Structure formats: C-alpha cells, structure tokens
Amino acid sequence: MTVLTPPCSLAIAENAIGVGLRSPHYQQILAQLPDIAWLEIHSENFFNAGSAQRDLLDRLAVHYPLSFHGIGLSLGSTDPLNKQHLRQLKSLIDNYQPALVSEHLSWSSFSGRYFNDLLPVPLTSESLNVFCDRLNQVQDFLGRAVLVENPTVYLNFTQSHIDEWAFLNEIQRRCQSGLLLDLNNIYVNSINLGIDAEHYLQNINVDAVREIHLAGFTRKVLEDGEILIDTHGSPVSEPVWELFRNFRSRCQAPALIEWDNDIPDLAVLLAEARRAEREQLAGAPEQVPI
Amino acid sequence: MTLAELQSTFSQHLLYQSVDLAELEITGPFSAEQLMGLYRNNFYIGLSEYLSDCFPAVVALVGEEFFAQLAKAYIIECPLSQANLELYGQGFAPFIKDCPQAESLEYLADIAALDWAFDRAKSVVxxxxxxxxxxxxxxxxxxxxxxxxxxxxxxxxxxxxxxxxxxxxxxxxxxxxxxxxxxxxxxxxxxxxxxxxxxxxxxxxxxxxxxxxxxxxxxxxxxxxxxxxxxxxxxxxxxxxxxxxxxxx
Missing domain, CATH: 3.90.930 (Outer Surface Protein A; domain 3)
Incomplete structure (x- = not known):
C-alpha cells in the first residue's frame, strides 16, 4: 500500500476513511479512541493555543492522523490576504504537522467584512489570476501545498467562461497545489445547475486529487420548485455513493465523511465510515492475477 | 463587471443594502432574488445559530423569534471582521444595551454578559x-x-x-x-x-x-x-x- 508522505508525524494511507471531528463527539472519541483511520478538523476552531479545543487536539494527535480543513482564508476574494489569519493557521500547522491542509474555491470576505459562508467565484480569467496569486502567497507562507476543494454553488454568473473542473485543474497546474474533491458538491451542482457529474469526474486531474469528501444534502422547497442544499446534515445519498464507487476505480485518495449539522450519534457517523469502506471495495480497480 | 465590483454588489445584498441584482447577471434554476436569498439566509442562519449557542439565557428570555431579530440587527450593525467566530459574541451584550428593540428589558444586556462570561470561562483550560x-x-x-x-x-x-x-x-x-x-x-x-x-x-x-x-x-x-x-x-x-x-x- 502506498502511503502519502507529507511532512507529518502520522500519515494518511490511500483508501483510508476518516471522519470530520465535531464538538458533540470530542469527549467520546477521546475516551473510546474508536477505530477511525484519520480525523479532519476545521482549522479556525483550533486557532486559540490555550483553548480546550487545543488541549483535545493535543491528545487526539497522538492517536490519529490529522487533516486541517480551512473555511476562512477567502482565497477567491479581492481583499488582501488576512495576515493574522494566515499566521494563526501557520502556527497551528507547525504545531501538529497535519497530513493534509485544505481550503475552498470560494470567497467569504470583502472590504474587511466576513460572511461566514463559502460564496461563489465567477469562473473567469480574472478570478483565476486572483485565486492563484493568493494561493501561491499562502503556500509560500505555509511552506507546503494546500488542497483546493470544489464548492457547492447555487447559481451561475453569465460572465463565467471556464468549466469548474478546468478552473480547478488550472489552479493545480499553476500553483502545484492539490485537489480535494467533494463528490456531494458535484452531485448537488449537477442536480441544481445541470452540470454533468460523470463528465466532470472524467476531466478533473485525478492525479492531483489528494482527498475526497462525502456528505449529505437537504432538499429545500421553494415557491416554484425544489433545490438541493449542501447542508452536510444527513447521510451520504445513494447517487453520491455511486459516484464514489465509480471514482474509486481511478482514485485511491483518502476519503472523509463530513457531517456538520444535525450531528448524529458517533455510532451513526462511524457506520457511514464503515459503509464507505465497503463501497470502495466495490469500486476498487480490478486486480490482475500474476 | 470586475471581480471586485461583483463581490461588492454581492456583499451589499447580503447586508440588506439596496443593489441592482441584474448587474450580477446570475443564471440558475430560480430567479436571481431567490438564489441570492439562499446565500443571504445561509449567512444569517449560520451567525444566528452561533449567537444562540453563546447566549442561551437570552434566547430563553426573549424567545427565538425576537432573538433572531436581535441577532440580525447585530450582524448588520457589528460586522464579522475575521473568519474565526470565537470572539464574535463579545460585542453582543453592549449592543443589546444600546438596542432600542430591547429597551423594555433592562436586564437583558447583563444576562447576555453573563452568558458570554460563562461561555468564555468554559474555554479557559x-x-x-x-x-x-x-x-x-x-x-x-x-x-x-x-x-x-x-x-x-x-x-x-x-x-x-x-x-x-x-x-x-x-x-x-x-x-x-x-x-x-x-x-x-x-x-x-x-x-x-x-x-x-x-x-x-x-x-x-x-x-x-x-x-x-x-x-x-x-x-x-x-x-x-x-x-x-x-x-x-x-x-x-x-x-x-x-x-x-x-x-x-
């Protein structure tokens, strides 16, 4: 088995299934140390070095490989990078040397105001230049590659003239970053905006994919129809499992169950992780007998 | 429209400032108003949930509906200035103290201060x-x-x-x-x-x-x-x- 070898104390193996670490499960995971291949945290929740969260992370880092998933760098914004945020992130990373560090293809701040959301980037040459410039600055400062996650978007901008998969591939080419592929986001976008999920997965640079996210969505009924919302508040849907099985035949990057809202008992989350292990066996590349 | 102009218009809409959404040239399964409404709702719901977690006694005293109004007014008047939410609730008690909507509840700002102090004290390791x-x-x-x-x-x-x-x-x-x-x-x-x-x-x-x-x-x-x-x-x-x-x- 090949093991990813970033500068970390605990690496994450190919095909390893992890779960997102969320506060309702902190104490149970710490007490029971369940069989989970790796844990992912939201970086911003662990910035405060004297906090209870950091104390917990100190203890869990001994037992589990870690991935740090950021939601606040606002890489798609025209604002200058928030240096304080970046310093806090670097300090966190330097402390734990996580196996993976990731952010989003999105923006969340403008003119110094933050919006606590992952807002859509128009897929234009200008956005690409802005995003790559900022990502390069971040990677230079952190001294390591960052994975960029494909977003859920609920609208298109007419000015967008680059396919999202091509936009992500170009970011990766220009910045030598990696990709975090969220299969639920691709599915949600395919239903809401009519993109072809299989075409997307065929064209994404699979060699650059270092992590996969699996999550659930919610159906929201509007006056004149229905839309899927990427709530991360329900089990992984059957169509997303199907995408996972198919994509697994080409990509063995570690995968993560993300559950952020209406967080269930840990047992339910772990059952989703077990299912991911079974599903990937069904999607594994055929072994050629020697 | 440049990226900065687009983000400016988008941001202003999130903050209930008057903008012409047609300038964003949005397409999708619903109208621009409905689609932008999803983002705006998500933004307010996310921050309101954070505030209601930090201020449970205030929520219990005024009810969820009034709390949502207070939270919305706070979000508009006291913008989030960093991605990390940890200290965003710090200004909520002083905001309530000066908030005309809460004028009749003279003790509400102090209750919010207790909620916040409880939340912060818990975080000390x-x-x-x-x-x-x-x-x-x-x-x-x-x-x-x-x-x-x-x-x-x-x-x-x-x-x-x-x-x-x-x-x-x-x-x-x-x-x-x-x-x-x-x-x-x-x-x-x-x-x-x-x-x-x-x-x-x-x-x-x-x-x-x-x-x-x-x-x-x-x-x-x-x-x-x-x-x-x-x-x-x-x-x-x-x-x-x-x-x-x-x-x-």
Missing part, C-alpha cells in the same frame, strides 16, 4: 495558581506598589435586579415569582474543577474586587474594609491569581 513564593520575596518597600490580578475571563456585575436568579431561572426554565427590585452583585470565573463558578457578592466584596480589577495598588486596597480577609478569601477561591509591580504589563 490552564489556570494559573497564585504565585505565593514570588510574593514572599517582595520587599516591604515594593509591597505598597504591587497590584493584584483577577483570573482571566472573570466577570463582575452589579445590577438593580436579581441578575443571577434571572439568569439561572432562564437557563432552567423556572422563572417564577422573582422580586425584581432586589439588587445583586455577581462574580463569575473559570474554575479548574467545575469549569465555571459564580456567586453573589456583598457590597464590600464587590467594591474590593472592583478595585482589584481596576489594578488598584496594595496601598489603596489596604484602605478598604476587611482588606486582609477579602484578599485571602479571593485568593483561596482562585479569583485573584496574580500580582504585578507598578508599570508591569
């Missing part, structure tokens, strides 16, 4: 013990210039109503028959064993801790009634946990 050894080395001449320090995240409040009883009652859902005219002084502080402790204070105790919080010198403190007993008492409770020389940060 390592508490410093009082440095008795260092204090013993202080010369008699230096002694008069030292000032004491309260444990970080300690809150002192004085109110003309039964503040702690209202707060506890709101949290437990038992707010029956309170004598609203009885005033109260409260201290809330982080504790190694219990996470957070709080209690009522006499006016003498409150005055003493107020002076400590204001970094009054030992010389000034010694003029207060029961000075020595109070100092011992609050050091033993770990509410006072440090001392500094004059001019020392």
């Amino acid at each position: 390592s508490l410093q013990d009082f440095p008795f050894t260092q204090l013993a080395q202080v010369t008699a001449q230096q002694q008069q210039q030292i000032s004491f320090r309260l444990q970080p995240e300690t809150l002192l409040l004085c109110a003309p109503y039964p503040l702690l009883k209202i707060w506890l009652g709101a949290k437990s859902g038992e707010l029956d028959a309170l004598e609203m005219k009885s005033d109260e002084r409260v201290v809330m502080y982080p504790n190694k064993h219990s996470g957070v402790l709080f209690c009522n204070l006499s006016s003498t105790e409150y005055q003493f801790l107020q002076q400590v919080q204001a970094h009054a010198s030992l010389q000034s403190l010694s003029a207060l009634p029961d000075f020595q007993d109070l100092l011992k008492h609050f050091i033993s409770l770990h509410i006072i946990n440090d001392f500094k020389f004059a001019g020392e940060a």
Whole structure:
C-alpha cells in the first residue's frame, strides 16, 4: 500500500476513511479512541493555543492522523490576504504537522467584512489570476501545498467562461497545489445547475486529487420548485455513493465523511465510515492475477 | 463587471443594502432574488445559530423569534471582521444595551454578559495558581506598589435586579415569582474543577474586587474594609491569581 508522505508525524494511507471531528463527539472519541483511520478538523476552531479545543487536539494527535480543513482564508476574494489569519493557521500547522491542509474555491470576505459562508467565484480569467496569486502567497507562507476543494454553488454568473473542473485543474497546474474533491458538491451542482457529474469526474486531474469528501444534502422547497442544499446534515445519498464507487476505480485518495449539522450519534457517523469502506471495495480497480 | 465590483454588489445584498441584482447577471434554476436569498439566509442562519449557542439565557428570555431579530440587527450593525467566530459574541451584550428593540428589558444586556462570561470561562483550560513564593520575596518597600490580578475571563456585575436568579431561572426554565427590585452583585470565573463558578457578592466584596480589577495598588486596597480577609478569601477561591509591580504589563 502506498502511503502519502507529507511532512507529518502520522500519515494518511490511500483508501483510508476518516471522519470530520465535531464538538458533540470530542469527549467520546477521546475516551473510546474508536477505530477511525484519520480525523479532519476545521482549522479556525483550533486557532486559540490555550483553548480546550487545543488541549483535545493535543491528545487526539497522538492517536490519529490529522487533516486541517480551512473555511476562512477567502482565497477567491479581492481583499488582501488576512495576515493574522494566515499566521494563526501557520502556527497551528507547525504545531501538529497535519497530513493534509485544505481550503475552498470560494470567497467569504470583502472590504474587511466576513460572511461566514463559502460564496461563489465567477469562473473567469480574472478570478483565476486572483485565486492563484493568493494561493501561491499562502503556500509560500505555509511552506507546503494546500488542497483546493470544489464548492457547492447555487447559481451561475453569465460572465463565467471556464468549466469548474478546468478552473480547478488550472489552479493545480499553476500553483502545484492539490485537489480535494467533494463528490456531494458535484452531485448537488449537477442536480441544481445541470452540470454533468460523470463528465466532470472524467476531466478533473485525478492525479492531483489528494482527498475526497462525502456528505449529505437537504432538499429545500421553494415557491416554484425544489433545490438541493449542501447542508452536510444527513447521510451520504445513494447517487453520491455511486459516484464514489465509480471514482474509486481511478482514485485511491483518502476519503472523509463530513457531517456538520444535525450531528448524529458517533455510532451513526462511524457506520457511514464503515459503509464507505465497503463501497470502495466495490469500486476498487480490478486486480490482475500474476 | 470586475471581480471586485461583483463581490461588492454581492456583499451589499447580503447586508440588506439596496443593489441592482441584474448587474450580477446570475443564471440558475430560480430567479436571481431567490438564489441570492439562499446565500443571504445561509449567512444569517449560520451567525444566528452561533449567537444562540453563546447566549442561551437570552434566547430563553426573549424567545427565538425576537432573538433572531436581535441577532440580525447585530450582524448588520457589528460586522464579522475575521473568519474565526470565537470572539464574535463579545460585542453582543453592549449592543443589546444600546438596542432600542430591547429597551423594555433592562436586564437583558447583563444576562447576555453573563452568558458570554460563562461561555468564555468554559474555554479557559490552564489556570494559573497564585504565585505565593514570588510574593514572599517582595520587599516591604515594593509591597505598597504591587497590584493584584483577577483570573482571566472573570466577570463582575452589579445590577438593580436579581441578575443571577434571572439568569439561572432562564437557563432552567423556572422563572417564577422573582422580586425584581432586589439588587445583586455577581462574580463569575473559570474554575479548574467545575469549569465555571459564580456567586453573589456583598457590597464590600464587590467594591474590593472592583478595585482589584481596576489594578488598584496594595496601598489603596489596604484602605478598604476587611482588606486582609477579602484578599485571602479571593485568593483561596482562585479569583485573584496574580500580582504585578507598578508599570508591569
């Protein structure tokens, strides 16, 4: 088995299934140390070095490989990078040397105001230049590659003239970053905006994919129809499992169950992780007998 | 439209400022208003949920609907200035104090301050013990210039109503028959064993801790009634946990 070898104390193996670490499960995971291949945290929740969260992370880092998933760098914004945020992130990373560090293809701040959301980037040459410039600055400062996650978007901008998969591939080419592929986001976008999920997965640079996210969505009924919302508040849907099985035949990057809202008992989350292990066996590349 | 112009218009819409959405040239399964409404709802719901988690007694007192209005007004008036939400609730109690919508609930800002102090005190992990050894080395001449320090995240409040009883009652859902005219002084502080402790204070105790919080010198403190007993008492409770020389940060 090949093991990813970033500068970390605990690496994450190919095909390893992890779960997102969320506060309702902190104490149970710490007490029971369940069989989970790796844990992912939201970086911003662990910035405060004297906090209870950091104390917990100190203890869990001994037992589990870690991935740090950021939601606040606002890489798609025209604002200058928030240096304080970046310093806090670097300090966190330097402390734990996580196996993976990731952010989003999105923006969340403008003119110094933050919006606590992952807002859509128009897929234009200008956005690409802005995003790559900022990502390069971040990677230079952190001294390591960052994975960029494909977003859920609920609208298109007419000015967008680059396919999202091509936009992500170009970011990766220009910045030598990696990709975090969220299969639920691709599915949600395919239903809401009519993109072809299989075409997307065929064209994404699979060699650059270092992590996969699996999550659930919610159906929201509007006056004149229905839309899927990427709530991360329900089990992984059957169509997303199907995408996972198919994509697994080409990509063995570690995968993560993300559950952020209406967080269930840990047992339910772990059952989703077990299912991911079974599903990937069904999607594994055929072994050629020697 | 440049990226900066697009983000400016998008941001203004999220903050309920008047913009022409047609300028964004949005397409999708629903109208631009509906699609932008999804983003705006998500933004307010996310921050409102964070605030309601931080201020459970305020929610219990005013109900979810009124709290949502308060939260929305706060989000618009006091914008989030960093991605990390941890300290965003810090301005909520002062905001409530000046908020016309909450004018009739004179105690609400203090209840919010207690909620916030409770939340912050819970987050303190390592508490410093009082440095008795260092204090013993202080010369008699230096002694008069030292000032004491309260444990970080300690809150002192004085109110003309039964503040702690209202707060506890709101949290437990038992707010029956309170004598609203009885005033109260409260201290809330982080504790190694219990996470957070709080209690009522006499006016003498409150005055003493107020002076400590204001970094009054030992010389000034010694003029207060029961000075020595109070100092011992609050050091033993770990509410006072440090001392500094004059001019020392």
